[in-house]
Amino acid sequence: MRSDRSSAGWPLKIAAAGGLLFLHLPILLIFVYAFTTEEKSFQWPPPGFTTQWFAVAWNRPDVWEALTLSVRVASIATLVALVLGTLAAAAVARSAFFGREAISLLVILPIALPGIVTGIALRSAFSLAEIPYSMWTIILGHGTFCIVVVYNNAVARFRRTSGSLIEASMDLGADGFQTFRYVVLPNIATALLAGGMLAFALSFDEVIVTTFTGGQQATLPIWMLEELIRPRQRPVTNVVAMLVVIVTFLPILAAYYLTRDTDRISGSGK
């Protein structure tokens, strides 16, 4: 724990800081362009600054439509992922059964294979089964690759949660359901919440799978893609992007603080 508390060398500090800077400057750029007075092209440096685009974005019904759809898709996909991911994690964490490895591979596969494969596979299945495209087909796609984040979080928590807690509960007279309600659920709740938030964010930003599994309806990223290629008011896209960044920041922050203390709170109590 304390062994490495000496300070880092300068080359490491510079490389780490440089890396972080590299990750953030382009995002800053998006923020800057959300305030530019120039509407048609991206002139650098921006000729002037204005906040008018926030009002414009607010009044654009297409933004709201896309946002609503995205929120609905992400919420339902997250719900699906929460249920399926938790079940799979519980099964895998509980016992060493035949095919347990296969399950974890199965769960990882949708995120390990490129989104386009997931997308086109589901699409061809939809067309074979003559399922019409709708919000539900998008959810089917998103649910598939969201399972893994919930699963990973839940499995990690199950692993760190002492198995003897369940036995202790039964020992004290709680049956299986009481044990789930009073011991298992509270202990994995923060992990599920964190996994759920990541799943939500993953779905909220997914372009490729959506392109393949969606019909005519546009989620926010699809709206953005359209808007970036055929812009009507370019800064509006940046305003929306910036707001999305700021809004997603909160769940990420929450997820971090929820899982950070895991070692301390979910250990067996030793």
Place this chain on the structure above:
Amino acid sequence: QEPLKELGKGEGALSIVAWAGYIERGETDKNYDWVTKFEQETGCKVTVKTAATSDEMVALMNEGGFDLVTASGDASLRLVAGKRVQPINTDLIPSWKTLDERLQNAPWHTVGGTHYGTPYVWGPNVLMYNTEAFKDQPPKSWNVVFEEMTLPDGKSNKGRVQAYDGPIYIADAALYLMAHKPELGIKDPYELNEDQYKAALDLLRGQRQLVGRYWHDAMIQIDDFKNEGVVASGSWPFQVNLMKAEGAKIDSTFPEEGTTGWADTTMLHVDSEHPNCAYMWMEHSLSAKVQGDVAAWFGAVPSVPAACKGNELLTDEGCATNGFDNFEKISFWRTPVSKCESQGECVPYHRWVSDYIGVIGGR
């Protein structure tokens, strides 16, 4: 399949696959809006899916779920052959009679005397150029995009020209060769035998050295002209008009070799769920006002000559500017087939597709 016998009530919705700029509802410029009023009058809510290439249009129609498509000549016959579109009953479209006679029985929508759609607009693939790069010497020939040369601004054209990212562009090369290598005996840029085809590919391979990025989408091409230093490319009048309107130093010309072009047809999907709205739209699309507005916005020629007069947006010179009189000089997009008219055996379209990907890939 039998065409619709009589017009019923609108179904309340209509979805159209269209080229960018073909269906406007005033979102970019509120003067250009030929949807809102249609919706108010018919109650048909219009949704538009833009497609960037003819191939994409065919794919979308194959997939289904759309009512209409504004198909170019290289897509329309494929749609007919694939039974993706249905014959139309011209009697249900009063404005049919006002059509330009040159288009009424055009082969890209008429098969065995049956009409598979209403002509929309047509036009040439013009040569768009940057007026600063070319100073006072506008290009006269397509050679500025095919051959390496020094442009009037003293810099090479290398990396500053673009070509269209669609296999149909091979026809542009063939058209150029038709003028510059008559010994190849090319009669029709869409009907090429092996030798002619090879020569066209070679020309395109040479062009690959000059082209940084191929253009695929009208809006992205505009971006490339603005931000990537592109100064010359085959283009649509649509881009030229948009950029000029923004005050960019851009103009276009109709080179001496002639041009390829498009003549688009509004076609009705076999499984259309909103045929009545579709017929209403086809009628609406042939009104002089809409024709004039579309022509003005996209830089196309209306299919209804009456639109050439008295349209505020198009102005009375508009038709001539956009090439009304060049009809004969334009080689309209058509799908290349192996059994071709001008010679025994031609290279079919699927080879155009894969070979053009190869050329762009540097092979």
Place this chain on the structure above:
Amino acid sequence: MTAAVSFSQVSRHFGPVKAVDAVDLKIAPGEFFAMLGPSGSGKTTCLRLIAGFEQPTSGHIEIFGETAEGVPPYRRQVNTVFQDYALFPHLSILDNVAYGLMVKGVGKAERLRLAEQALELVKLPGYGARKPGQLSGGQRQRVALARALVNKPKVLLLDEPLGALDLKLREQMQEELKSLQRSLGITFVFVTHDQGEALSMADRVAVFNNGGIVQAGTPQEIYNRPRTRFVADFVGSSNVIAPADMQRLGGEARWASLRPEAIRLVSEGGIAAAVISESFLGSATRLHLRVGEIALNVMVPAGQATPKPGEEAKISWLASDLHYMDGEA
């Protein structure tokens, strides 16, 4: 009187592993019973059979005369203090202690009162509002105890409850546990691999090896009259002497054990031995001696002079301290 816990020919096999094998066992009501044995000898499995976390592969278990097979843990009036305490990290100390009452449907006020009482019993009054993470190891251990005791179990199982504590704390807890058991009169079954702990705390001790009980009896029996070589070896740090060596020392040709503290340094007579090394243990000094090839440990009480390594010592012992036994290792 019915036994608190009775095993007849109980086995628990995990595939090829015979964790518990044909064990017979009777624990009397109110007894402090220790299970002692090396790692993997089946102590925990036995405990889990009593608690109901494992089902016997064969054999029969009774708890206060009632058949236990097929009864889930939550229906047994048996509670466990887990080795790692297994306190619920998300609940306060008070809620932890009240948990068993809660799931049984005892009203809130009542169960909190009883839990508070239990905390007093383990000398942690007023700690109820804390979370387990805010307690020290010894305190957690007591909470685990209170959590089990509040249910008034008929048998309390403790699986190495002191294993994680450091020496001082451990000695203190040993005493507290013992006096608690005495005052409550509950049957305690206590698992440990520390012979000192087993001997000092238990009324009776069962020594486990390889899934079976090698010897069961009072601490004195186990310590002074080990049935086998294994018991002598495992319990205390006895000198275990092989038959051949025994003969050489003038005894019977059988395995024998001789406690280091039973060997005395004498000035005259006795057997001559070479001093190999010495360790100062504070209250005593341990000498490593060698009689010919035979290595012997001798414990010399503090204050007595000890010969130095390299010197010669003379040793003797009482015949009654020499204990012959079974050779089984």
Place this chain on the structure above:
Amino acid sequence: MTAAVSFSQVSRHFGPVKAVDAVDLKIAPGEFFAMLGPSGSGKTTCLRLIAGFEQPTSGHIEIFGETAEGVPPYRRQVNTVFQDYALFPHLSILDNVAYGLMVKGVGKAERLRLAEQALELVKLPGYGARKPGQLSGGQRQRVALARALVNKPKVLLLDEPLGALDLKLREQMQEELKSLQRSLGITFVFVTHDQGEALSMADRVAVFNNGGIVQAGTPQEIYNRPRTRFVADFVGSSNVIAPADMQRLGGEARWASLRPEAIRLVSEGGIAAAVISESFLGSATRLHLRVGEIALNVMVPAGQATPKPGEEAKISWLASDLHYMDGEA
């Protein structure tokens, strides 16, 4: 003779925490030196100062006469056996042991030969191909030892190397370590919080408290003549008697310590005490007595009859066994 390790007024502060504070220390070459003290008393920090993982906030350190400040660990002829061994999990046992030689550029054949030798030294020949995960705790401990010894360090540091082992293994390793140190003649600095371990193994012991050394000396000095109450309390299980109580027992009004084994049960005379409880420890029985308000532990050797709880006992001790000391806790 230059000391192997010498600290003059060495401090290591972490912000407000004085982990090590103004320590003076001399460790002789070839000595087995133990650092004993409760958790947080600064033992590890001292060791890390010698190894070079920490730099002193103030003061001066010499290793065999050479200044150590500013010298990185990889340039010190000092090796460490870490508490949790810190074996490289991705390397085989042989590569682990050969690591120090490899980074010094010793050729492959040569270093593997030396590593194999070192494994023999710690009685693990033929284990070279395994990975650390495939060894038991005791075996890993020996690998860590071999890995350090193969570099022929001038000082070997051991930070609670036996802490994670169970009792039997621990006793065995204690002896092995001690004999190894004797045969190699390397200076060992050994950290532990187990007084038994420190007393039985070390030539000299330093008792730490609060970042400083309270007393340093031979095990006998430390055990028999603790300088302060803290030392008496911490080393062994002495009866520490407060000045007031001492006076009541007829002694001086000063803090005193009286070893449990120094108290004798006598049949006549002596002081009357009530027997509170007894614990059978195998080699002895511990009695808890009470003289008025004063609690005393008495160790009765095995074989001797012990009064039962509730009875009265008569006790006495030799004046020479009573040790007066400083009251510092």
Place this chain on the structure above:
Amino acid sequence: MSDVSTASILPGRSGAFGRLSDVFWRRPALLLAVMLIPPLLWLGIIYVGSLLALLLQSFFSIDDFSGLINYELTLSTYRQLLIPTNFDIILRTVVMAAAVTLASAVLAFPIAYYAARYATGRWKAFFYLGVMLPLWSSYLVKVYAWKLILAKEGILTWAFERLDLSWLLDGILSLPVIGGNSLSISYIGTFLVFVYVWLPFMILPVQAALERVPGNLIEASSDLGAHPGQTFRNVLLPLAMPGIVAGSIFTFSLTLGDYIIPQIVGSSRLFIGQAVYAQQGTAGNVPLAAAFSVVPIAIMGVYLWAAKRMGAFDAL
């Protein structure tokens, strides 16, 4: 505690839940099945079923003229996949994915290392958020931001001009193969954007792996005489490897399948993702698209198998 009887064994629970609980306790396999069936149905039937459907499609062919699928099993689509034009695409994509993965690993390491070893408390949170924020900010907008940065008239050109370094930029752009007319239409540009967008996917698992390396291993190495470079090579890198492999599953896979980045920043030469997108979307050649997507499936299959063997899954 009035209801606590003196019996040592309580009677069975009444009510559906109580009885069900007893049943599950007696038959753990039943409980396991109940837990496994829903995820298995979803992933095993819907997802794997779709993958199989896709595989099946790759054995169909397409009618060249009408663009309609010919539902007869044939290998002709795979033959088409291996013609030089298409093979170029596969090769190009794999090389890019490898380069991106390597670069991400190199860039990720110092950040991950600092965050894992040195950052505490507030700084730890700062690093975490510093990585998570870019990860979760809109992918599309980030890509477009890069287009603005890399365009010929863009911010980098502007910056290089300001710094009088235009010669350097021109030099870089004149490099054969990877250069081009401007950064945004060169392989360098595509590469940069890929690295940028996927970098966080590398940092997180590497950091997780490094956090699992006990600090005293590094001290042990130093104690045994290894200077920092040797410690890095012999201890840190091998132990971080599972994390790097886990991260590379993302960087590699995401690069293999992406079609948006190379379309926006690139030289019009296709990558697998674009080929799949174009074949299925614009060309309507679903069989060829399917055959193309079998390529990343196969590559990732091998990759996952190798990663599993290295124990990289635990680091995911």
